[in-house]
Amino acid sequence: MAEPLRIALAGLGTVGAGVIRLLDQNRELLTARAGRPLDVVAVSARDRSKDRGVDLSRFAWEDDMTAMAARGDVDVVVELVGGSDGPALTLARNAIRAGKGLVTANKAMIAHHGMELAEAAEGANVALRFEAAVAGGIPVVKGLREGASANAIEQIYGILNGTCNYILSTMEDSGADFGETLQAAQELGYAEADPTFDIEGIDAAHKLAILAGIAFGARIDFASVDCAGVSRVRAQDIAQADALGFVIRLIGRADIDTSTGEARLFQRVQPCLVDKEHPLAAVDGPTNAVVAEGNYVGRLLFQGAGAGDGPTASAVVADLIDIARGDAGTPFSVPAATMVPMAKADTGHRMGHNYIRFTVTDRPGVLAEITAAMRDAGVSIESLIQQGKPEEGGEVLVAMVTHEGPESAVTEALRLLDGSDSLTAEPLVMPILEA
Numbered sequence: 001m002a003e004p005l006r007i008a009l010a011g012l013g014t015v016g017a018g019v020i021r022l023l024d025q026n027r028e029l030l031t032a033r034a035g036r037p038l039d040v041v042a043v044s045a046r047d048r049s050k051d052r053g054v055d056l057s058r059f060a061w062e063d064d065m066t067a068m069a070a071r072g073d074v075d076v077v078v079e080l081v082g083g084s085d086g087p088a089l090t091l092a093r094n095a096i097r098a099g100k101g102l103v104t105a106n107k108a109m110i111a112h113h114g115m116e117l118a119e120a121a122e123g124a125n126v127a128l129r130f131e132a133a134v135a136g137g138i139p140v141v142k143g144l145r146e147g148a149s150a151n152a153i154e155q156i157y158g159i160l161n162g163t164c165n166y167i168l169s170t171m172e173d174s175g176a177d178f179g180e181t182l183q184a185a186q187e188l189g190y191a192e193a194d195p196t197f198d199i200e201g202i203d204a205a206h207k208l209a210i211l212a213g214i215a216f217g218a219r220i221d222f223a224s225v226d227c228a229g230v231s232r233v234r235a236q237d238i239a240q241a242d243a244l245g246f247v248i249r250l251i252g253r254a255d256i257d258t259s260t261g262e263a264r265l266f267q268r269v270q271p272c273l274v275d276k277e278h279p280l281a282a283v284d285g286p287t288n289a290v291v292a293e294g295n296y297v298g299r300l301l302f303q304g305a306g307a308g309d310g311p312t313a314s315a316v317v318a319d320l321i322d323i324a325r326g327d328a329g330t331p332f333s334v335p336a337a338t339m340v341p342m343a344k345a346d347t348g349h350r351m352g353h354n355y356i357r358f359t360v361t362d363r364p365g366v367l368a369e370i371t372a373a374m375r376d377a378g379v380s381i382e383s384l385i386q387q388g389k390p391e392e393g394g395e396v397l398v399a400m401v402t403h404e405g406p407e408s409a410v411t412e413a414l415r416l417l418d419g420s421d422s423l424t425a426e427p428l429v430m431p432i433l434e435a
């Protein structure tokens, strides 16, 4: 029997405990596939006394997880703690410096420090793998890095946050508003410890920035992701979208914009109206789905569980199998040193249809004021609906769908309306994703 791959596991929460369960339950199968046993030798978390539903007495315990990197009896460190910086990053750096492989599910850390870690790992000739960091159990990192590696990827987009997808699709089914549905998502354990990262689109932006690095060979640039979350979507928007033949989904989207003659990186996360005929419209609950369009393969759709102990452990252990096989490759599709920095793309010229929702005071002249701003900015209105029948002076929703036009025209229309005392809240713009 070949020598085991010796693993130190930091973080014994949802994912960490899931990894131990999977390694135990599928031990024989994993040994056969990896060509050698995958053995945990040391573990670490904050609270040694916590019952995690798995037997930890077999493993050495480290109070200071960052010390695991220095253990002589470890080949690979698995970081399942979380946080872009702090102890997770210290452990990652120490592990690579000490010549250990590193497997992580930490999208925040890879989005912020992935380039540094990848360069260090390549320099030290050790593996760095992060399949679980993007879309949980879906093998999309491997799919792009390996399966689709013959293609130039033209665009990549998808549903990258299970919490938001659960919230939006539950609001769709129940007619409930955002607040109560978020609470249900938290009770079901879908949301991150700080739900702001989920609902404001930051978690999806982390994953999108990583995907863009893999798909386009651009240096990861999380700071240039435009990001809006789902907290401003109302039940009425969902009902309105439904009547128009759409569902609302939080979509992360990235492509390379060459309109200026130079390759620039477009990355955006925002709620969109998705045509009910589009495959992403059928993705509901906490499921994730990623569409990649390659110049030879065409449209690829990766779909599955984006979170949870089992699916996420599945991705972590798949990375361990690759490392055990000696099959780690570069962390991204190309060596990190060759990944090019790309300027952020301007978006004013991007063409599309938009849904724009205004909340307004119901009084004479308000619609005329909005439509005049649209006219003056050159936005052509395809349909316009006023919802609700409050008493004179109350708040109503005015929703419109625009004809195809440049983003800059919508921006200009909203600038013209900025500060208007007819509007009771900032307008919400959601692009339309056609089938």
Ligand code: NAP
Pocket: 010, 011, 012, 013, 014, 015, 016, 044, 045, 046, 047, 048, 050, 065, 079, 080, 081, 082, 083, 087, 105, 106, 107, 108, 132, 133, 136, 193, 306, 307, 308, 309, 312
């Ligand atoms: P979690 O349940 O909160 O577990 C975090 C673990 O880290 C806990 O065991 C905790 O110890 C330990 N920990 C925290 N701070 C520590 C410190 N300073 N020193 C030592 N240990 C520390 O988190 P999780 O859901 O398993 O997520 C882990 C990672 O996977 C994160 O990067 C997350 O973004 C990523 N991820 C999660 C999912 C998912 O579905 N949950 C999916 C994809 C990716 P105690 O238990 O003792 O408190």
Ligand code: HSE
Pocket: 135, 136, 160, 161, 162, 163, 164, 190, 191, 192, 198, 203, 306, 307, 308
């Ligand atoms: N909180 C994340 C989500 C889970 O809702 O998708 C793991 O990425």
